[in-house]
Amino acid sequence: xxxxxxxxxxxxxxxxxxxxxxxxxxxxxxxxxxxxxxxxxxxxxxxxxxxxxxxxxxxxxxxxxxxxxxxxxxxxxxxxxxxxxxxxxxxxxxxxxxxxxxxxxxxxxxxxxxxxxxxxxxxxxxxxxxxxxxxxxxxxxxxxx
Numbered sequence: 577x578x579x580x581x582x583x584x585x586x587x588x589x590x591x592x593x594x595x596x597x598x599x600x601x602x603x604x605x606x607x608x609x610x611x612x613x614x615x616x617x618x619x620x621x622x623x624x625x626x627x628x629x630x631x632x633x634x635x636x637x638x639x640x641x642x643x644x645x646x647x648x649x650x651x652x653x654x655x656x657x658x659x660x661x662x663x664x665x666x667x668x669x670x671x672x673x674x675x676x677x678x679x680x681x682x683x684x685x686x687x688x689x690x691x692x693x694x695x696x697x698x699x700x701x702x703x704x705x706x707x708x709x710x711x712x713x714x715x716x717x718x719x720x721x
C-alpha cells in the first residue's frame with residue numbers, strides 16, 4: 577500500500593508540471609547557459625520580439641536592437657561574463673516573472689546583479705520582456721559603532 581501511494585503522488589506531481597517559479601528559473605538558467613555555451617541562436621530565442629533591454633547608457637527597444645547590441649558579447653570563444661538566478665518570483669496570475677541574481681566576470685568575481693522580467697507566451701514558453709540595467713555589487717553595511 578505504501579509503494580502504491582508513493583507512485584500515485586509521483587504521478588500527480590508529474591502531471592501538474594513545474595511551478596511557474598520553477599519554469600521561470602529554468603528559462604533563466606537555459607538563457608544563461610546558451611550565453612556561456614556561445615549558442616547565439618538559442619540565446620536570442622529567449623528574447624521577446626518587443627523586449628526592452630537597458631544598459632547603463634542605452635535603451636534597446638525591440639529584439640532587433642537587442643540582437644545588434646548583444647551580438648558583440650559573442651565575438652570571443654569564451655563568455656565575458658556569466659549570471660545565475662538567485663531569486664525568482666511570479667505574479668499571482670502566473671504570467672509575469674522576475675529573475676534576479678549575481679553576475680560574475682570571466683574570472684568569477686561577483687561584479688553586479690541582473691534583473692530580467694519574463695512573460696509567459698501563448699504557447700506556454702517564457703520570454704524576456706525587460707532586462708537590465710543591472711546593479712553594481714553593494715558594499716555590506718558597516719557595523720554600528
